[in-house]
Amino acid sequence: MSRSNYVFTSESVAEGHPDKVCDRISDEVVDAFFRLGPEAGWDPSHLRVACETLATTNRVVIAGETRGPETITRDLIAHVARLAIRDIGYEQEGFHWEKAQIDVHLHAQSADIAIGVDTAGNKDEGAGDQGIMFGYACRETPELMPAPLYYSHKILKLLAEARKSGREKALGPDAKSQVTVRYENGKAVGATQIVLSTQHLDENLTSSDVRAIVEPYIVAALPDGWVNRETVWHVNPTGKFVIGGPDGDCGLTGRKIIVDTYGGAAPHGGGAFSGKDPTKVDRSAAYAARYLAKNVVAADLADRCTIQLAYAIGVSQPLAVYVDLHGTGRVDEAKLETGLRAVMDLTPRGIRTHLKLNRPVYARTSAYGHFGRAPEADGGFSWEQIDLVHAIRTAVGQ
Template sequence: MARSSFQFTSESVSEGHPDKVADRISDTVVDAFLAQDPEARVACETLVTTQRIVLAGEVRATKPGHTKEQNEAFTQSIIDSLEPLVRAAVRDIGYEQDGFHWETASYECHLHAQSADIAVGVDASGNKDEGAGDQGIMFGYASNETPELMPATLAYSHRILKRLAELRHGGEKRLEPDAKSQVTLRYENGRPVAATSIVVSTQHARGLSQAQVAGVVKPVVLSVLPEGFVTDETVWHINPTGVFEIGGPDGDAGLTGRKIIVDTYGGAAPHGGGAFSGKDPTKVDRSAAYACRYLAKNVVAAGLADRCTIQISYAIGVAEPQSIHVDMHGTGKVAETLLEDKLLGFIGGATPRAIREHLGLNKPIYARTAAYGHFGREPDADGGFGWEKTDLVDQLKALV
């Protein structure tokens, strides 16, 4: 039996966190390739550290009618165009520090052609549909505890850091790009009612005291949390180490894909283990996780459950999912087996290509996902965050 009264915690990290800098760069590479070839293959890993940016991985871009040699040259031309795009991404985050500067950091690119063994198993050919880029399990989740149908602890953690970043980009000179947040909420009868603990660590200009940093941070937290959530019993920790002047890649190395819980549901739901950033949408680690969120969100938006977790699994080179599992955590208004029978049909059977076509994923829409979560965002007019649409609600309501 599910507990109705408990405490739960989620964390977030800012766009300037070293791992998020790496995610942003890797997704900038994805966007650069998809802008030139919507069917491009990209698996890009990024390392950032003191005054150094290193890219590695596999890529492929093609044009209809081109020879193998022409496609190789086309792919290389995109690789050769990446450096200014990468530097622009770092500049947009705000890094102009001695230890990590968008203009002067060394840049190394070790991207190379995609493995032929992977390509032959994944590409469509003859009567064979495009297969999954790897085996794996993907999860999606939704909860009606916030308007965006996300866990409240994660939603508030993201909002705190996003507001701080907006202040910094708006000219707040006391703040620097690297930051982390953590929100603990008390739940009663399954609903969040109060904040028991708030933790925020933010990189700051030299010479600021903890009290001065708190003077910037506390009003932001109070503006994000619902009225009455912060009480005299709320425990605050703002820059608990005392000084946070050296941050970002200069303070700690960053790697693509190390913040997968921040990217998804803050620990409130299972995770299959695969990261999103740096991967084109043929990789089911990314596209099928988006599809699972899309389906779970529509189930909750349709009022069929208060909470919903969906799992889909794949085998490498095989188009059709191996399984689907639906869990409505005892809150469902219809049988979970009914949804397991119907949901995949709403997205063309959930093959990799069907997911990409239904959600419009073959577009350069990924750099924007690298910070503040891949889920719980507003869909963009150009197709960004299209997996957050609730356009299946009427079809799902008809199942009741």
């Protein structure tokens, strides 16, 4: 039986965090292939990207495997990376968008992997790798996301907007947030602990000075009444945070997978998202699992829903579909597992077609979470739509 009174903590990291800088660059490479590939006459379904990025003091290394037009050169990839770094806001001595050395080591995708993924004869397109992927939804926020993570993201988004608009010129791009949420009778009711570490460009600022800057944004990000006299604050607890970003800490693509998903409130299969085209089920099937879980909760079939999908490389159909409604369900879970297969084609091709994933919508996912975001007019965050509610209810006889 699940606990009803407890505290739970999740963290987020800003777009200027070293790992997020790398996620952004890797996803900008994915977008470049989907943006420029069709212009060069390529079918988007034939494009392949698996791109990893490392960033340290004034140096960026981009490596991986791709398949696409020759017009996407190493110089172009380096230019794309510089634009991303500039947009994030790095013009510092130790990491500068214009001065950093950028090395590009992208080469052709392995022929052995391509055999498993590509269609051939009567063989449908297979998964790009084996693995397990999870999706989750709950009623803690209107976006059907876990509250600790949702509000950790929101704090950093508000601070980033204030920094980029020029309202808070003292703040730097690198930041981390963490919120501990108190639950009563299973409902999120308040913040017991708030942690915010943010880079500041004025080295004379104290922790108290930084708190005075960020506290109004943090209070605005949280629901009314969540912050009170009992809430404990930890703002720049080391006392100084001037050296930030890749100059302060080496960054790598794919190291913030819990930040990217559910903040530890739900399982994670272990695969990262950024830098991967949607033939990689690490990414696309995780999006599909979130899409289905969100629609199950939106259909009022449960208050919480976890979905697991499993794949084998080169095999098109998922090996298994598992549903856990955590004791909140109003439908049999085995029946729902069958119903979900009926309402959505869960092959890699089916997922990409249903969610329209073969397009340049990935750089925007690289910070502040891949889930709990609003669907966008150009197809961004298509997996956040709740357009399967009726189909799922019909499939399970509701």
